[in-house]
Amino acid sequence: MILVGRPEDVPPGDAVRIEAGGGSGLPIAVFNVDGEFLAIDDTCTHQDASLADGWVEGCTVECPLHAACFDLRTGMPSGPPAKTPVRTHEVVVADGLVYVRVAESVEAAA
Amino acid sequence: MRAVAVIGGSLAGLAAARALREHGFDGRVIVVGDEERLPYDRPPLSKEFLAGKIGVEDLALTTDTDADLDLDWHLGVPAAGLDVRGRSVVLASGRRIEVDGVVLATGARARPFPGARLAGVHTLRSLDDAVALRDELLAGGRLVVIGAGFIGAEVASTARDLGVEVTVIEADPLPLGGVLGPELGAACTALHEDNGVRLISGTPVTGLVGTDRVQGVRLAGGRSEPADVVVVGIGALPNIEWLAGSGVDHDHRGVWTDAGGATNIPQVVAAGDCTFSYCPYAGVDLRQEHWTNAIQQPAAAVESLLGLPVAAARPSAPYFWSDQYGARLQFAGHRLPDDAVEIIEGDLGSRRFVAGYRRRGELVAVFAMNQPKLFGKWRRQLVAPALAELS
Numbered sequence: 001m002i003l004v005g006r007p008e009d010v011p012p013g014d015a016v017r018i019e020a021g022g023g024s025g026l027p028i029a030v031f032n033v034d035g036e037f038l039a040i041d042d043t044c045t046h047q048d049a050s051l052a053d054g055w056v057e058g059c060t061v062e063c064p065l066h067a068a069c070f071d072l073r074t075g076m077p078s079g080p081p082a083k084t085p086v087r088t089h090e091v092v093v094a095d096g097l098v099y100v101r102v103a104e105s106v107e108a109a110a
Numbered sequence: 111m112r113a114v115a116v117i118g119g120s121l122a123g124l125a126a127a128r129a130l131r132e133h134g135f136d137g138r139v140i141v142v143g144d145e146e147r148l149p150y151d152r153p154p155l156s157k158e159f160l161a162g163k164i165g166v167e168d169l170a171l172t173t174d175t176d177a178d179l180d181l182d183w184h185l186g187v188p189a190a191g192l193d194v195r196g197r198s199v200v201l202a203s204g205r206r207i208e209v210d211g212v213v214l215a216t217g218a219r220a221r222p223f224p225g226a227r228l229a230g231v232h233t234l235r236s237l238d239d240a241v242a243l244r245d246e247l248l249a250g251g252r253l254v255v256i257g258a259g260f261i262g263a264e265v266a267s268t269a270r271d272l273g274v275e276v277t278v279i280e281a282d283p284l285p286l287g288g289v290l291g292p293e294l295g296a297a298c299t300a301l302h303e304d305n306g307v308r309l310i311s312g313t314p315v316t317g318l319v320g321t322d323r324v325q326g327v328r329l330a331g332g333r334s335e336p337a338d339v340v341v342v343g344i345g346a347l348p349n350i351e352w353l354a355g356s357g358v359d360h361d362h363r364g365v366w367t368d369a370g371g372a373t374n375i376p377q378v379v380a381a382g383d384c385t386f387s388y389c390p391y392a393g394v395d396l397r398q399e400h401w402t403n404a405i406q407q408p409a410a411a412v413e414s415l416l417g418l419p420v421a422a423a424r425p426s427a428p429y430f431w432s433d434q435y436g437a438r439l440q441f442a443g444h445r446l447p448d449d450a451v452e453i454i455e456g457d458l459g460s461r462r463f464v465a466g467y468r469r470r471g472e473l474v475a476v477f478a479m480n481q482p483k484l485f486g487k488w489r490r491q492l493v494a495p496a497l498a499e500l501s
Contacts, residue, residue, distance in 0.1 A: 047151070048158070055486030064440075064482030065431060066402070081405055083173050 004030050004098040010037065017042050017052040020102050028089055028100055031072055033059055038072040039089040039100045046082040111210040112137040114415070115199045117189045118215030119143020121151070121401065122382025124171055126213040126408035131179050133416055139181050140207055142199065144188035145236065148172050153401055155240040156264035157433055161271060162244065166237065189216070192356040194375050211415050214365055214373070214380035215408065218346035218399055223256065225317060230324040231340045234261060243341065247272050251338030254327050256315050258285035258299055260432040262343030266307050267434040276307040277335055279327065283312035290441065291451050294465055294477055297458050298439060305435045346399055348384045364397045370420035371411025379411035390494040391427050391474065392444035400430040427492045437461060438482060442489045443475025455484050464488055469495055
């Protein structure tokens with residue numbers, strides 16, 4: 001598991017980007033949706049943009065570049081231009097700290 | 111309708127073909143493209159692709175699931191004529207395709223520099239253009255970019271990263287002033303000099319120097335600027351000439367359509383860079399040569415074609431972005447010369463800010479430098495002035 005930080009490091013409605021290391025090594029974005037932490041791959045599947053920079057509304061993040069939207073729980077895109085889901089990752093809060101368990105693949109994460 | 115031809119094999123054409131299937135059209139869909147390639151994404155051509163960071167395969171716009179669309183591709187031959195009465199499209203090869211409906215999505219092409227064609231002079235619109243330019247930039251040397259618009263600035267930025275000595279020449283004394291206003295235009299063009307690229311503004315280029323290969327550009331006033339490679343970034347022209355005599359209303363500004371992409375001819379709609387359409391944010395008709403428009407407008411055009419209610423009744427604001435010198439620039443809405451501009455987040459000097467444009471107190475446009483998240487927030491608050499007046 002990868003340590004994200006303390007819960008207060010990710011304010012509600014906001015996100016932080018962490019380097020995943022190992023596995024795919026792709027960065028991961030961890031979102032705080034009304035106190036619940038959700039993690040997905042940080043990189044939009046449509047084109048290289050950081051989803052941690054995206055606008056969060058409810059349980060959806062909008063890519064800051066082309067406005068593709070992804071469901072933070074499932075990683076599924078809700079419409080064009082993105083067609084491929086982002087991987088979701090399990091978030092564990094333990095001992096007052098937030099961790100991410102990096103998924104191996106989209107299938108494994110779903 | 112049993113057969114629809116989509117004329118144009120790029121982003122808007124692909125979006126139209128997808129929209130046809132999404133709306134349940136199960137007839138034949140013929141996509142005509144003048145390039146030999148399946149649709150590819152153009153924005154990276156001046157950035158990651160030109161820099162050699164990504165390859166041709168990374169540009170593909172079609173995905174595995176597009177095979178399910180069952181499209182009939184006609185690539186490598188442009189459309190040469192539209193015979194409305196005969197319900198057919200004629201290709202440059204002479205082939206005639208009979209159809210019941212047509213989506214015009216032929217896009218635009220780079221405006222060439224007038225005069226003789228010299229080796230070393232490039233425009234950047236197609237993948238082939240980008241490959242040709244990349245080959246010459248890798249050799250280093252001196253690059254002169256004619257035009258300090260977004261394409262020119264992106265090429266200058268990428269070339270600078272490749273170690274090329276770059277000069278940008280702009281006829282307008284206030285580069286980008288027309289789009290962003292003078293203050294923010296200046297904030298963007300300052301990025302050139304911050305990054306070691308020389309900007310000469312207020313100076314038109316009057317000609318090219320060289321016999322077979324370009325050796326420089328001649329500036330108003332008589333002096334010349336030496337160049338090994340020249341990139342011409344002076345705008346685009348809609349690909350509409352092939353519609354001459356078709357009866358479809360169009361002129362040099364594009365194919366005239368309503369907000370739903372309908373032309374004056376039933377069963378002929380248009381979308382993307384080739385269209386000249388009313389924009390409620392601008393309050394006038396204009397051509398929106400933006401990626402977002404090319405992906406959104408086809409859906410409305412297809413709804414019009416199929417006789418469905420057009421969802422574009424509440425349009426989203428025109429939007430474009432540009433990446434230059436590591437800075438991300440984003441703009442949504444439409445600016446008029448007398449709109450009031452104010453910095454609403456951050457400050458100009460930090461190169462991280464959001465600016466808002468107000469018309470009669472209403473936020474009508476927003477521009478951000480290196481503030482993608484806040485840009486997303488403010489973009490949602492834009493109002494379309496022309497729509498507001500109606501309600």
